[in-house]
Amino acid sequence: MKKIDIFDTTLRDGMQGLEINFTLDDKLEIARKLDEFKIDYIEGGFPLSNDLEAEFFRRIRREKLSHAKIVAFGSTRKPKGKAESDPQITALIEAETPAVVVVGKAWTAHVDLVLKTTREENLNMIRDSISVLKKEGREVIFDLEHFFDGYKADPAYAVDVLKAGKEAGADCLVLCDTNGGMLPMEVAEIVRSLPRQELARIGIHCHNDTGNAVANTLVAVAEGAVHVQGTINGWGERCGNANLCVVLPNLCLKMKLNASPAANLDRLTSLSRFVAEKANIIPDRRSPYVGEAAFTHKSGQHVDVLMKADYLMEHVPSASVGNERSIILSILGSRSTILKKLAKYGEFDKNEAVVHELANKMKTLEQEGYEYEAAEASFDLIIRKALGRYKPLFELLNYNLESHKVSTAPAKTVGKIFLRLNEQDVMGAAVRTGPVDALDAALRDALAPAFPFIAKLKITDYRVRVLNPEKASSAKVRVFVTSSDGDVEWDTVGVSENIIEASWQALVDSFEYYYDNHVLDGTEK
Numbered sequence: 035m036k037k038i039d040i041f042d043t044t045l046r047d048g049m050q051g052l053e054i055n056f057t058l059d060d061k062l063e064i065a066r067k068l069d070e071f072k073i074d075y076i077e078g079g080f081p082l083s084n085d086l087e088a089e090f091f092r093r094i095r096r097e098k099l100s101h102a103k104i105v106a107f108g109s110t111r112k113p114k115g116k117a118e119s120d121p122q123i124t125a126l127i128e129a130e131t132p133a134v135v136v137v138g139k140a141w142t143a144h145v146d147l148v149l150k151t152t153r154e155e156n157l158n159m160i161r162d163s164i165s166v167l168k169k170e171g172r173e174v175i176f177d178l179e180h181f182f183d184g185y186k187a188d189p190a191y192a193v194d195v196l197k198a199g200k201e202a203g204a205d206c207l208v209l210c211d212t213n214g215g216m217l218p219m220e221v222a223e224i225v226r227s228l229p230r231q232e233l234a235r236i237g238i239h240c241h242n243d244t245g246n247a248v249a250n251t252l253v254a255v256a257e258g259a260v261h262v263q264g265t266i267n268g269w270g271e272r273c274g275n276a277n278l279c280v281v282l283p284n285l286c287l288k289m290k291l292n293a294s295p296a297a298n299l300d301r302l303t304s305l306s307r308f309v310a311e312k313a314n315i316i317p318d319r320r321s322p323y324v325g326e327a328a329f330t331h332k333s334g335q336h337v338d339v340l341m342k343a344d345y346l347m348e349h350v351p352s353a354s355v356g357n358e359r360s361i362i363l364s365i366l367g368s369r370s371t372i373l374k375k376l377a378k379y380g381e382f383d384k385n386e387a388v389v390h391e392l393a394n395k396m397k398t399l400e401q402e403g404y405e406y407e408a409a410e411a412s413f414d415l416i417i418r419k420a421l422g423r424y425k426p427l428f429e430l431l432n433y434n435l436e437s438h439k440v441s442t443a444p445a446k447t448v449g450k451i452f453l454r455l456n457e458q459d460v461m462g463a464a465v466r467t468g469p470v471d472a473l474d475a476a477l478r479d480a481l482a483p484a485f486p487f488i489a490k491l492k493i494t495d496y497r498v499r500v501l502n503p504e505k506a507s508s509a510k511v512r513v514f515v516t517s518s519d520g521d522v523e524w525d526t527v528g529v530s531e532n533i534i535e536a537s538w539q540a541l542v543d544s545f546e547y548y549y550d551n552h553v554l555d556g557t558e559k
């Protein structure tokens with residue numbers, strides 16, 4: 035089986051992506067994770083660019099990586115200069131990595147207009163730079179910048195650049211679609227046309243500007259490339275790089291090729307989310323293989339089929355990439371969906387009255403605008419009500435909110451609430467800027483003496499969606515609330531034409547759900 039080397043550039047090209055920032059510690063942690071995952075090469079950065087990058091190489095040198103080679107990135111020497119004393123080359127040597135990437139120009143337009151040197155001198159720059167690094171004992175990966183554009187403009191020169199890299203001793207010649215403008219047919223044709231017997235190992239580095247970075251990478255491999263560059267989650271300059279979280283399962287599960295991370299694919303989803311967390315980026319839910327939606331089923335009919343055999347509705351098992359299947363509730367959801375959700379309360383039959391009752395209830399609520407896909411805690415309360423297992427936490431007598439604004443001072447809201455709790459009337463009050471916050475605070479004020487656990491519950495997310503915008507300011511809204519006790523998170527929903535009322539429903543569900551699931555008779559479970 036053909037072995038494909040996997041080269042990760044999340045810490046170099048990935049950092050060029052919009053909103054992607056890693057601290058030095060983040061970079062070290064990501065490098066360790068990539069090593070555990072058995073990525074073959076980890077490009078750590080551009081040692082010449084700043085001290086932080088150089089420091090990364092100093093720190094990672096002290097670590098015992100089990101598999102990966104750390105790679106430093108730099109460009110060829112300057113025109114008319116000496117490679118031995120060129121700052122780019124010196125920085126690469128001083129990074130003391132086992133492998134280095136040297137990037138050189140492969141497109142005549144860039145040689146003429148950007149380097150402003152002769153085409154012959156560009157070839158000399160490439161040969162000299164690679165030779166010096168080879169003499170220093172480095173594995174040299176030669177990235178041919180704009181290779182595909184260069185080939186389209188002047189195929190003979192692009193091949194001369196490849197040959198220059200090979201003559202100087204480069205271990206791998208990486209064809210880069212730097213502008214990301216290629217289509218898979220072009221990549222296939224160009225890679226196929228190269229005089230391969232005269233070259234070294236071929237690698238591929240694609241950007242995603244036509245939405246084809248993964249496809250272009252796969253066709254290059256099909257045409258013989260044995261070294262694949264990409265980033266975790268596909269992050270990178272502009273539209274990003276080839277997404278290794280998609281490339282890897284395609285190479286291993288579909289094309290049946292061998293790559294070192296193949297044995298760890300069941301940790302791919304966790305790797306993707308780990309890197310997203312380090313970058314403080316919300317993971318893309320619709321990402322193939324590793325996204326939350328990748329194995330999520332909504333339609334009731336699909337769920338019925340899925341119960342017969344996984345492969346009927348899923349192209350690979352979710353576990354093969356460490357993802358999880360999830361079944362979401364919707365009016366499309368059949369009784370079998372409801373049965374799955376009921377399972378935690380015991381065994382139920384499809385024809386039982388409570389299953390029918392819940393199916394009808396769901397239909398009504400969803401028509402009113404409730405959505406339980408992202409509000410499982412609210413759905414859990416509906417199940418408890420249907421099963422007769424629900425006991426309200428309190429009874430609302432009334433709440434009252436007053437918003438004030440005086441001249442140019444910031445607006446304020448005073449919230450007051452009266453509840454019937456354990457056969458007593460209790461009152462809560464609070465002053466906040468906004469009405470939802472004031473209502474939440476007043477409710478907490480009323481509940482706290484009886485339920486001290488309330489103090490540690492926090493709202494971590496609050497989202498409002500207008501359901502019928504054509505009704506303008508009298509439109510119905512759906513409010514989602516995410517709550518946390520610092521350990522677990524749960525989501526609740528409310529719907530109303532009154533945003534305060536919708537928020538109230540979601541807030542009450544949040545406290546009741548937590549009480550039912552985590553607190554028993556005032557003492558925590």
Ligand SMILES: [Zn+2]
Nearest residue numbers: 047212239241
């Ligand atoms: Zn790139």
